[in-house]
Amino acid sequence: MRALLLENVHPDAARILETAGAEVETIDRALDPRALASALAGVQLLGIRSKTEVTEAVFDEAPDLLAVGAFCIGTNQIDLGAARERGVAVFNAPFSNTRSVVELALAEIIALTRRLTLKNTAMHAGVWDKSAEAAHEVRGRRLGIVGYGNIGAQLSVLAEALGMSVYFYDTADKLALGNARRCDSLDELLAVADVVTLHVDGRAGNSGMFGAEQFARMRPGSLFLNLSRGFVVDHGALRARVESGHLAGAAIDVFPQEPAGRGDEFRSELRDLPNVILTPHIAGSTEEAQQDIGRYVAGKLRDYQFEGGTSMSVNLPHLALPPRPGGRRIAHLHRNVPGVLAKINSLLAEHKVNIDGQLLDTRGEYGYVLTDIAVDYPAAVLGSLAAMPETVRVRLLG
Numbered sequence: 291m292r293a294l295l296l297e298n299v300h301p302d303a304a305r306i307l308e309t310a311g312a313e314v315e316t317i318d319r320a321l322d323p324r325a326l327a328s329a330l331a332g333v334q335l336l337g338i339r340s341k342t343e344v345t346e347a348v349f350d351e352a353p354d355l356l357a358v359g360a361f362c363i364g365t366n367q368i369d370l371g372a373a374r375e376r377g378v379a380v381f382n383a384p385f386s387n388t389r390s391v392v393e394l395a396l397a398e399i400i401a402l403t404r405r406l407t408l409k410n411t412a413m414h415a416g417v418w419d420k421s422a423e424a425a426h427e428v429r430g431r432r433l434g435i436v437g438y439g440n441i442g443a444q445l446s447v448l449a450e451a452l453g454m455s456v457y458f459y460d461t462a463d464k465l466a467l468g469n470a471r472r473c474d475s476l477d478e479l480l481a482v483a484d485v486v487t488l489h490v491d492g493r494a495g496n497s498g499m500f501g502a503e504q505f506a507r508m509r510p511g512s513l514f515l516n517l518s519r520g521f522v523v524d525h526g527a528l529r530a531r532v533e534s535g536h537l538a539g540a541a542i543d544v545f546p547q548e549p550a551g552r553g554d555e556f557r558s559e560l561r562d563l564p565n566v567i568l569t570p571h572i573a574g575s576t577e578e579a580q581q582d583i584g585r586y587v588a589g590k591l592r593d594y595q596f597e598g599g600t601s602m603s604v605n606l607p608h609l610a611l612p613p614r615p616g617g618r619r620i621a622h623l624h625r626n627v628p629g630v631l632a633k634i635n636s637l638l639a640e641h642k643v644n645i646d647g648q649l650l651d652t653r654g655e656y657g658y659v660l661t662d663i664a665v666d667y668p669a670a671v672l673g674s675l676a677a678m679p680e681t682v683r684v685r686l687l688g
């Protein structure tokens with residue numbers, strides 16, 4: 291088995307794949323589609339980050355490819371449909387940087403509540419401004435979390451540990467953790483919170499969800515944070531509310547337009563505002579998160595290669611059967627039409643193959659079935675399964 295890891299994926303990923311028996315080649319940069327296609331000859335597992343595009347043409351020229359690991363959160367750089375049609379599983383790491391985002395949010399809530407940015411700027415300008423005015427503890431203050439998903443929920447738990455009273459609003463029905471209180475509307479949350487922090491997802495309907503009207507409903511002297519997506523907030527409206535003194539401060543990590551590369555000029559109407567922390571989309575960027583991403587995605591590639599497991603795959607049905615040392619496993623990806631499972635099983639029966647265990651999952655037009663069988667099996671059975679018109683890909687594991 292050969293794996294190709296691009297774009298400086300964390301070294302733990304190579305270690306995990308090598309331990310599993312893969313021959314791993316690493317390249318510290320992205321490859322353009324043409325170079326990528328030729329580098330993929332004989333490669334089963336590909337690891338990339340956000341800068342490598344894996345297009346339909348690349349998949350066409352890489353018949354050996356079994357799985358692509360996106361060692362990041364987003365998968366826009368991969369043609370997921372083309373991958374699925376060819377039976378190539380795609381994995382990413384949606385949760386590996388959750389804790390990093392939560393820690394930055396907490397650090398910023400404390401920094402803004404203590405007005406550290408202002409004190410720091412004054413000190414660097416030679417001003418000794420020793421006073422307690424407008425500096426507060428976070429203990430007892432009300433935190434309003436908008437979007438109670440992976441990040442929002444973890445922030446809720448840690449903020450409570452600091453003594454904050456947590457309120458949240460989510461469009462989905464979410465279990466309240468600890469003593470957190472659910473709000474039935476965004477307005478209800480805005481009316482009560484001393485700190486409002488956005489952790490909503492990037493669905494199209496969230497574009498501009500937080501603007502002049504919402505800032506006007508926030509409590510005077512409150513704080514605002516956005517570490518979710520840039521396009522959800524109207525930055526002109528935010529600037530106006532900070533300048534008017536209605537908001538005591540803000541922390542923004544994500545922007546509607548972000549510079550393409552490191553060192554490029556950052557343009558924003560939020561520059562040069564007092565008690566506003568601006569960070570270059572780094573809430574999830576820590577060495578711990580990179581290591582976790584490396585381990586998580588490499589584990590997914592290994593499990594797919596050896597066990598056929600697709601749990602948390604971005605583009606295939608989700609299945610995981612426990613490992614079965616000493617046995618064989620048939621991984622069968624097919625078009626999801628009525629009667630496929632019956633066909634697979636009657637083919638197995640025709641070849642006198644006994645089924646020791648079996649799991650099926652479907653996702654839209656595709657179905658995936660893992661079937662455990664004995665070590666000895668008639669070789670012709672694989673050919674028969676591959677010849678089924680519904681078959682996308684069939685593999686024998688173990």
Ligand SMILES: NC(=O)c1ccc[n+]([C@@H]2O[C@H](COP(=O)([O-])OP(=O)(O)OC[C@H]3O[C@@H](n4cnc5c(N)ncnc54)[C@H](O)[C@@H]3O)[C@@H](O)[C@H]2O)c1
Pocket residue numbers: 363384387388391436437438439440441442459460461462464489490491492493496499517518519543544571572573574575
């Ligand atoms: N700044 C960074 O570096 C960084 C890093 C990681 C994640 N993120 C972003 O943080 C956000 C949250 O990530 P997550 O993993 O917690 O996502 P998630 O999908 O687990 O949670 C999002 C939650 O928001 C809720 N939601 C969506 N729209 C809403 C709305 N209009 N009002 C109220 N609730 C709404 C959803 O129901 C869901 O519970 C995402 O946008 C993600 O892209 C940013």
